[in-house]
Amino acid sequence: MLLFTSDLDRTLIYSRRMMDNFPPATDTVVVEQRANEIISMMTEVTAPLLQQVHKQVQFVPVTTRALYQYEQIHFINDLSPTFAITSNGGTILEKGRPYEPWTKTLRMRIEDSSIPQRDMLKHFHTIKSDTWLQRSFYIDDLFYVHHVDVDVLRPDELQAIIQEFDGYGWHVLLQGKKLYFMPKVLTKEAAIEYMKELCTYDVHVAAGDSIMDYGMLAMADIAYTPHHGDLKDKQPRTLMNTTYSVHSGEAFTKELLEAVLRLATKQTVVK
Numbered sequence: 001m002l003l004f005t006s007d008l009d010r011t012l013i014y015s016r017r018m019m020d021n022f023p024p025a026t027d028t029v030v031v032e033q034r035a036n037e038i039i040s041m042m043t044e045v046t047a048p049l050l051q052q053v054h055k056q057v058q059f060v061p062v063t064t065r066a067l068y069q070y071e072q073i074h075f076i077n078d079l080s081p082t083f084a085i086t087s088n089g090g091t092i093l094e095k096g097r098p099y100e101p102w103t104k105t106l107r108m109r110i111e112d113s114s115i116p117q118r119d120m121l122k123h124f125h126t127i128k129s130d131t132w133l134q135r136s137f138y139i140d141d142l143f144y145v146h147h148v149d150v151d152v153l154r155p156d157e158l159q160a161i162i163q164e165f166d167g168y169g170w171h172v173l174l175q176g177k178k179l180y181f182m183p184k185v186l187t188k189e190a191a192i193e194y195m196k197e198l199c200t201y202d203v204h205v206a207a208g209d210s211i212m213d214y215g216m217l218a219m220a221d222i223a224y225t226p227h228h229g230d231l232k233d234k235q236p237r238t239l240m241n242t243t244y245s246v247h248s249g250e251a252f253t254k255e256l257l258e259a260v261l262r263l264a265t266k267q268t269v270v271k
Helices: 016-021 046-056 067-071 074-079 100-113 117-127 155-166 188-196 211-219 249-270
Strands: 002-007 028-034 037-043 058-062 083-086 091-094 133-139 143-148 170-175 178-183 203-207 222-225 242-244
Touching: 002 188, 002 211, 002 249, 016 037, 016 249, 028 074, 037 046, 037 249, 046 058, 046 074, 046 249, 058 188, 067 074, 067 083, 083 188, 091 100, 091 188, 100 188, 117 155, 155 170, 170 211, 188 211, 203 211, 203 249, 211 222, 222 249
Parallel strands: 002 058, 002 203, 058 083, 203 222, 222 242
Antiparallel strands: 028 037, 083 091, 133 143, 143 178, 170 178
């Protein structure tokens, strides 16, 4: 059995803006909608490809999204994957329900390795500035996402924040206009490593577009990342297991899913 762990946003599914930036070759399919607002899409080619992948491999969606945000992606949830990982590794879902042993294990790891959230907030309030901080969200009682004005937040100021909170056991990362504050042990790869003990597989394939996916790609046997992602820019191309695609948007997703299907077929033939 092939294990396929994949990021969602900008790897398998795309916002309208991303679709506009990288126009697909075929018509789009809505995979996430809130009220009358379309949030995420795939295409008439990639949506059935993912359905086929799900039938042939152990497909595990992996996302930094909060649990409730993941549950909004009706197309993915309709596939009913046995396992899914949300909140950047904070929650492992088994058949749609949080796997409590992991939740307890992670909480203990966080307590042992970083200062408490309330203390972290006290330090944050001493360095934050209303000139660059726009709004904040606390995700699943695990980590913060701060929307910031990147034109105001100076690089040297950001670096000082990163270094200070590193000493507190918190990882600080700027992704676009989002400034993440996460306990260091809260990672996608940590949750995947734990989940691997719960399933049977022969080969691990991973895909992701951002620096937050680096650990997941590094631990896989085979990995893929799109040209539109930031891994190729923010991390030296030292991952020998990783295909750095020349394709962006849905063209990459098509390439990825077809590659996974070929690998799954090869595994079946070998057996």
